Amino acid sequence: MKAISAHYAKLLASSLMLLLVVVTILFLLLEMAPGSPLDALIGDAPVSPEFEAQMVARFGLDQPLWQRYLSYLARVATGDLGMSAISGRPVTELIASRAPYSLVLTAWALAISTAICIVLGAVAARTRRRWLDGSISGGSLVFFSVPNFWLGLMLVWLFAVILDWLPGSGSSPHGEFGVRPEYMILPVITTAMSALAFQTRIMRSSAIEALGQDYIDTARSKGLGANRVLYLHALPNAMLPMITIIGLNIGNLLAGSVVIERVFGWPGMGLLMVDAINQRDNMVVLGVTIVMTVMIIVANILTDIVYGIVDPRLRARFTRSARSQA
Structure with a gap:
């Protein structure tokens, strides 16, 4: 019984590590991609600097990359996958x-x-x-x-x-x-x-x-x-x-x-x-x-x-x- 428990404990640990690696790699790739969610949200429409600053603060784009990454991991651990920048709805709901x-x-x-x-x-x-x-x-x-x-x-x-x-x-x-x-x-x-x-x-x-x-x-x-x-x-x-x-x-x-x-x-x-x-x-x-x-x-x-x-x-x-x- 102990051998079986140890086997599945190792399997679960390796699976969680795999999930962490997948999230990390994709997070970095999306950050390096050209453009930003703010560009998609605002588009070519003229907006005031105040509104743009408000959007930047809302989606945390004014924070350093490492801080946004750690903050996102903390939210994911609680089941919060964030908000959609386009629809404004929770990602979990979508x-x-x-x-x-x-x-x-x-x-x-x-x-x-x-x-x-x-x-x-x-x-x-x-x-x-x-x-x-x-x-x-x-x-x-x-x-x-x-x-x-x-x-x-x-x-x-x-x-x-x-x-x-x-x-x-x-x-x-x-x-x-x-x-x-x-x-x-x-x-x-x-x-x-x-x-x-x-x-x-x-x-x-x-x-x-x-x-x-x-x-x-x-x-x-x-x-x-x-x-x-x-x-x-x-x-x-x-x-x-x-x-x-x-x-x-x-x-x-x-x-x-x-x-x-x-x-x-x-x-x-x-x-x-x-x-x-x-x-x-x-x-x-x-x-x-x-x-x-x-x-x-x-x-x-x-x-x-x-x-x-x-x-x-x-x-x-x-x-x-x-x-x-x-």
Whole structure:
């Protein structure tokens, strides 16, 4: 038990250090970028020196860089991500209104890509070195290489412009809130494609490796059919590496949502971040980055926990470590 606690304590400490590094680097990069939130807020409109000085003091631009950095870290530690220089609303409020859209998109894309990759990977492993395996492997390589934004634009052009079957932008009709199923189809397909291609290749390799183990030969010697050997014996063990891949893909999907949401006008955190970058709204950019980083860290920690539960080898390693310390 002590070994497990020490392992997760180290994991949590390294995750917090990673978050600090991400915040520090992005804070410095935004400070070095040309322009300032004040330029975006005032624009070309003539303003009095008093008003400009008031804005500078309001956003702390009159303070030294190190003081603004430490002040920002102190606020983040209390859950305060600052105020938007453009809308004047708290960043946490803006993110809270957009996060559900990004989470819905990521969850559906991850669920669909995982379910399909298990089937395709198993079929490819079962038909290894045949035409079906070649088709699945080749298709995975192609879709893994295709940029998400290009695929999204092509889907919009085909299904929204040419065929007029599906809406190509937004999450619901104009003036309505929430998510309508028909608005989800194209962004979910686009988001899921790269994850599906990568997961299918990993699943195929893992299933082929599992089919070459000794316990598979034992199952075959008992007269079990090929399908029963594959689905009852090989796939459960082949799924272990997929747990790690699924956890990593959560981060990839969240990061990719910045581009996908822009293509489809999906009102999630990615679109919020792109708009904030264009408007030089640094607090919003930092806030979205922090929230996404925390989501990825939590996903990785949960992946580690689940892997430790389902993998008997990892449990045995912790048990031996605990016994050696006793």
